[in-house]
Amino acid sequence: MSTGSLFEGGIPNEIASEIEDIRKRINRANFLYYVKDQPEISDAEYDRLMRRLQDLENEYPEAVTPDSPTQRVGAIPQTEFAPYQHAVPMLSLANAFDADELQAFDERCKRFLGMDRETPIEYVCELKFDGLACSLTYRGGILVAGATRGDGFQGENITENLRTIKAIPLNLHHSRRESPDAKAVPPVVEVRGEVILEHDEFRRINEEREINGEPTFANPRNAAAGSVRQLDSRITARRNLTMFCYGVGAYDGVDFDTHYEILCALGDWGFKVNPNIKVAGNIDEVVAYMNEWETKKESLPYDIDGMVVKVNSLDLQTRLGSVSRSPRWAIAYKYPAHQATTVIKEIRVQVGRTGALTPVAIMEPVEVSGVTVSRATLHNEDEVHRKDVRVSDTVVIQRAGEVIPEVVEVVKEKRVGDPEEFTMPDKCPVCGADVERAEGEAVARCVGIACPAQIRGRMIHFTSRNAMDIDGVGPALLDQFIDNGLIHDPADLYSLTIDQIIPLERMAKKSAENAINAIEVSKNANLSRLIYALGIRHVGERTAASLAQHFGSIEAVRNASEEELAEVQDIGPVVARSVAKFFDQEETTEVLRKLKEAGIDPTEEARRETEEFAGKTIVFTGAMEKLTREKAQELVFKLGANPSSSVSKNTDLVVAGDKAGSKLEKAISLGVKVISEDEFLEMVKQAGVEID
DNA sequence: ATCCCTCGAGTTCA
DNA sequence: CTCGAGGGAT
Numbered sequence: 001m002s003t004g005s006l007f008e009g010g011i012p013n014e015i016a017s018e019i020e021d022i023r024k025r026i027n028r029a030n031f032l033y034y035v036k037d038q039p040e041i042s043d044a045e046y047d048r049l050m051r052r053l054q055d056l057e058n059e060y061p062e063a064v065t066p067d068s069p070t071q072r073v074g075a076i077p078q079t080e081f082a083p084y085q086h087a088v089p090m091l092s093l094a095n096a097f098d099a100d101e102l103q104a105f106d107e108r109c110k111r112f113l114g115m116d117r118e119t120p121i122e123y124v125c126e127l128k129f130d131g132l133a134c135s136l137t138y139r140g141g142i143l144v145a146g147a148t149r150g151d152g153f154q155g156e157n158i159t160e161n162l163r164t165i166k167a168i169p170l171n172l173h174h175s176r177r178e179s180p181d182a183k184a185v186p187p188v189v190e191v192r193g194e195v196i197l198e199h200d201e202f203r204r205i206n207e208e209r210e211i212n213g214e215p216t217f218a219n220p221r222n223a224a225a226g227s228v229r230q231l232d233s234r235i236t237a238r239r240n241l242t243m244f245c246y247g248v249g250a251y252d253g254v255d256f257d258t259h260y261e262i263l264c265a266l267g268d269w270g271f272k273v274n275p276n277i278k279v280a281g282n283i284d285e286v287v288a289y290m291n292e293w294e295t296k297k298e299s300l301p302y303d304i305d306g307m308v309v310k311v312n313s314l315d316l317q318t319r320l321g322s323v324s325r326s327p328r329w330a331i332a333y334k335y336p337a338h339q340a341t342t343v344i345k346e347i348r349v350q351v352g353r354t355g356a357l358t359p360v361a362i363m364e365p366v367e368v369s370g371v372t373v374s375r376a377t378l379h380n381e382d383e384v385h386r387k388d389v390r391v392s393d394t395v396v397i398q399r400a401g402e403v404i405p406e407v408v409e410v411v412k413e414k415r416v417g418d419p420e421e422f423t424m425p426d427k428c429p430v431c432g433a434d435v436e437r438a439e440g441e442a443v444a445r446c447v448g449i450a451c452p453a454q455i456r457g458r459m460i461h462f463t464s465r466n467a468m469d470i471d472g473v474g475p476a477l478l479d480q481f482i483d484n485g486l487i488h489d490p491a492d493l494y495s496l497t498i499d500q501i502i503p504l505e506r507m508a509k510k511s512a513e514n515a516i517n518a519i520e521v522s523k524n525a526n527l528s529r530l531i532y533a534l535g536i537r538h539v540g541e542r543t544a545a546s547l548a549q550h551f552g553s554i555e556a557v558r559n560a561s562e563e564e565l566a567e568v569q570d571i572g573p574v575v576a577r578s579v580a581k582f583f584d585q586e587e588t589t590e591v592l593r594k595l596k597e598a599g600i601d602p603t604e605e606a607r608r609e610t611e612e613f614a615g616k617t618i619v620f621t622g623a624m625e626k627l628t629r630e631k632a633q634e635l636v637f638k639l640g641a642n643p644s645s646s647v648s649k650n651t652d653l654v655v656a657g658d659k660a661g662s663k664l665e666k667a668i669s670l671g672v673k674v675i676s677e678d679e680f681l682e683m684v685k686q687a688g689v690e691i692d
Numbered sequence: 693a694t695c696c697c698t699c700g701a702g703t704t705c706a
Numbered sequence: 707c708t709c710g711a712g713g714g715a716t
Contacts (some may be wrong), residue, residue, distance in 0.1 A: 360703085540701080541700085543698085644698070645695075650697075
């Protein structure tokens with residue numbers, strides 16, 4: 001066995017230098033790709049280098065060092081994380097929720113420093129990433145430890161996991177900059193930042209989990225936190241996390257004058273520093289930055305939940321110091337939260353007009369994006385079990401599409417004891433009739449014929465805006481009619497007299513007249529509205545319009561056989577059976593008789609095919625000024641077009657009003673023609689119709 | 693049998 | 707707005 005010049009520590013010299021060379025090239029490629037977003041070598045070339053290094057290291061295991069790029073693939077599973085004591089505590093920041101509170105922060109700083117109000121303080125504004133705060137410790141420029149923030153004083157040692165994140169340098173660069181203020185890599189430095197997951201990667205992970213039947217993550221932040229705290233770092237390695245660095249904890253052997261200098265130095269050393277940083281000369285510029293990002297944040301490929309404002313001068317920072325657990329020299333401006341946590345007080349079961357039983361979560365009221373929310377639908381029994389929502393649970397809620405509240409997930413760690421699982425009652429909570437859930441269906445239904453909840457629901461539907469449009473007769477008034485035995489079915493509305501209404505609670509003469517008047521006006525409703533108003537299962541606005549067009553009168557629909565019904569466009573066996581069954585019922589015959597008696601027997605106006613609209617599929621979105629969406633749909637239908645509610649490649653035209661949302665986006669991405677309300681009205685005029 | 697497109701139904705708050 | 711399911715095309 002020969003030793004000597006050819007061998008060093010058991011490794012041939014030329015091998016040692018090749019290993020070193022490959023590592024340098026891989027590190028540089030990683031830096032350019034993950035930190036700078038400007039790759040210089042191809043993926044294939046990168047893979048080739050990686051494989052060569054892996055081979056060499058397999059052959060010479062002594063050559064493996066902790067900062068070798070091969071070590072990013074993850075280590076074997078751990079049983080738990082060791083606690084990690086932060087040398088300098090990772091403090092939390094005080095919050096500001098609007099511009100006034102930022103101004104107050106500025107004044108507080110000045111007062112504390114004994115400055116007059118006119119002298120501006122320089123601030124650094126940064127985006128506040130919605131991820132997991134972590135700290136990285138480097139000795140001699142090599143990553144030796146990484147930890148979560150934890151409670152600020154003690155976190156968890158997750159070095160192995162953080163090592164797998166490609167945006168984190170395993171060894172620090174010596175500054176590439178020539179400028180005299182460039183900082184050399186210090187012997188010891190603790191760097192802080194936020195580990196996040198970009199939207200694309202978040203989506204990819206959830207799709208993968210969905211396929212594997214695993215629960216999906218509610219948001220990128222949760223996914224990032226879950227990934228970073230994996231006991232098996234090989235899983236973390238597959239999650240493509242990234243990290244933005246924004247500060248330092250303990251450090252030695254380097255001097256800084258400002259926070260901005262620190263950020264520049266971090267960039268020089270090879271960390272990923274977010275480019276959207278602004279040095280603001282005064283607090284007004286800070287407010288401008290905040291306003292600017294309120295909308296611009298939507299276009300970022302990752303989530304931010306606000307911004308961070310820091311006094312730039314480290315000297316001033318030191319003079320300001322800290323109060324309890326947060327520094328006086330920094331503040332976090334938080335955008336209004338789109339999510340919040342609250343507690344489930346009760347899971348109530350509602351009965352709809354079709355008898356559908358819907359579980360609804362009644363929650364401790366909580367503010368979500370500007371409104372107080374206290375209830376949210378849980379859709380159906382399966383949904384409740386899927387999310388495993390139980391009474392007394394703490395849940396995360398959000399407003400879907402910025403409007404309708406929904407329960408995102410249960411915070412399992414906060415569950416106390418073992419609350420009972422939700423079960424759908426087997427008797428209707430309103431009328432006590434049996435509850436049935438059809439084979440393969442998601443909804444359970446009350447089978448009661450005379451269920452008051454269903455009757456009430458049918459009445460509300462009958463009078464609703466898109467049905468008979470009886471303005472001034474709302475749910476409260478209908479309840480009184482029903483409770484006083486004045487009406488039993490929708491047709492009874494037409495035999496109500498003003499003397500019957502006036503004695504009712506909170507009913508002035510004027511409102512009574514209005515109600516009677518609105519009922520009278522509704523007699524003019526067209527056939528499709530009447531069919532829709534009857535509330536036949538599976539018959540909504542579109543199907544009602546089809547039936548009206550095809551048959552022309554209620555009588556004709558009633559006399560149609562199941563087979564004849566199924567011949568109508570868009571009506572198949574299920575809908576045909578439902579319609580036939582509806583008209584077979586004695587109650588229906590009775591209602592129709594009473595309606596006719598009241599003079600309600602509309603015929604459908606034939607559609608007038610126009611050149612402009614015939615055969616076109618049109619979607620209306622957003623708020624329009626001159627017309628309601630419903631009126632517009634009715635109008636174009638009469639002119640031969642097919643109004644639709646969703647945009648697809650079959651859509652010919654999208655009319656976008658004010659504040660149009662996802663439908664407009666979809667139309668643009670599909671290349672569907674989009675016009676404004678004014679252009680639409682012009683088209684209508686061309687078609688020879690006047691709008692009042 | 694399977695996929696895609698639509699429609700229907702239920703829901704929240706100011 | 708979203709989910710589930712019916713209808714029709716493939």
